[in-house]
Amino acid sequence: MILIADSGSTKCDWVLIDQDQSRIDTKSAGINPYFQDQKAIRKIIESDETLYINRGKITKVYFYGAGCSSDTLKARVASSLKTVFYNLTEIIVDHDMAGAAFALADGKPGICCILGTGSNSILYDGQNLVEQIPSSGFILGDEGSGAYFGKLLASKWLYKSLPDELQENFGNTFSLTKDAILNFVYREANPNRYLAQFAQFLSQQRDHPYIQQLIKRGFSEFLAIHVWCYKNFRNYPVHFTGSIAFHFQDELREVSRIHGIKIGNTIKTPIEGMVAQTLKMYS
Numbered sequence: 001m002i003l004i005a006d007s008g009s010t011k012c013d014w015v016l017i018d019q020d021q022s023r024i025d026t027k028s029a030g031i032n033p034y035f036q037d038q039k040a041i042r043k044i045i046e047s048d049e050t051l052y053i054n055r056g057k058i059t060k061v062y063f064y065g066a067g068c069s070s071d072t073l074k075a076r077v078a079s080s081l082k083t084v085f086y087n088l089t090e091i092i093v094d095h096d097m098a099g100a101a102f103a104l105a106d107g108k109p110g111i112c113c114i115l116g117t118g119s120n121s122i123l124y125d126g127q128n129l130v131e132q133i134p135s136s137g138f139i140l141g142d143e144g145s146g147a148y149f150g151k152l153l154a155s156k157w158l159y160k161s162l163p164d165e166l167q168e169n170f171g172n173t174f175s176l177t178k179d180a181i182l183n184f185v186y187r188e189a190n191p192n193r194y195l196a197q198f199a200q201f202l203s204q205q206r207d208h209p210y211i212q213q214l215i216k217r218g219f220s221e222f223l224a225i226h227v228w229c230y231k232n233f234r235n236y237p238v239h240f241t242g243s244i245a246f247h248f249q250d251e252l253r254e255v256s257r258i259h260g261i262k263i264g265n266t267i268k269t270p271i272e273g274m275v276a277q278t279l280k281m282y283s
Helices: 038-047 049-053 071-084 096-104 146-158 164-173 178-186 191-204 209-226 243-247 249-258 271-282
Strands: 002-007 011-017 023-029 060-065 090-095 110-115 119-124 129-132 237-241 262-267
Touching: 002 096, 002 271, 011 049, 011 271, 023 038, 023 049, 038 049, 038 071, 060 071, 060 096, 060 271, 071 090, 090 096, 096 110, 096 119, 096 129, 096 237, 096 262, 096 271, 110 209, 110 243, 119 209, 146 164, 146 178, 146 191, 146 209, 146 243, 164 191, 178 191, 191 209, 209 249, 237 243, 243 249, 243 262, 249 262
Parallel strands: 002 060, 060 090, 110 237, 237 262
Antiparallel strands: 002 011, 011 023, 110 119, 119 129
16 A cells, blocks of 8 residues: 655645555644654654554555655654554655655646745756755745745734734634734744634635735745746746645736746645656556
8 A cells, every 4th residue: 555645734635545546535734844753743643543544554655745855854754654654665755845846747847836834946857856945934934825924914913013904803813812822933833833824814805905915925025035046937837736826826826927937737735646646656
């Protein structure tokens, strides 16, 4: 049995594929070794009943995830997987951008981007990942992501600088207090997930001119930093995956057009592309 995983900081999509190519889908909390140690990662995996029941049947694991950017962090995830799935003959752990390129580009050159809880991009030449701008995380970077927009909204609410009707609505929607925000951001685990939940407010107030301006500003920052950086970027299709890219396609396409960027594929999650490419490998 083959296990494929696509993990962001918020959630992880898992697909198990049997010998007859039948599949079982399941979801768990996100796995990010930058924020979680081996014990926490193992706990997430073992808490999923589908994964736990099939742990002895799984022989190959392909795991692509946020935070799996260095050998140390990849090894942390691999060790956790090996502990749970004890009959593995093959295991690949790589960062989420490798998974995005695998899912989005269909083996052709392009720039592949993630706009979900976090954000990132990579240039794929059709065979290899050849260039990447380092991800700075939600504090220093993640432009255009759920955490980025959530941080903007939370800080503006704290400063009471949102338009009056949005100020009250935002606070009531999430039952916010100053102490709650500061506690979650500075004292609790996974503050990026906490902030990213506020991005749903963008959908609720999507037609408000202030929110439209906020969305387009975030996408402009992302494109300027994470797409313009690639030489001859206008010669490549730019693919996107992630909930923010998927739900705000109209705004993303409008901003991309202004920047002279050609949009390619846009999908909510890369897991389907990963499954299709994996089945090609074993067909």
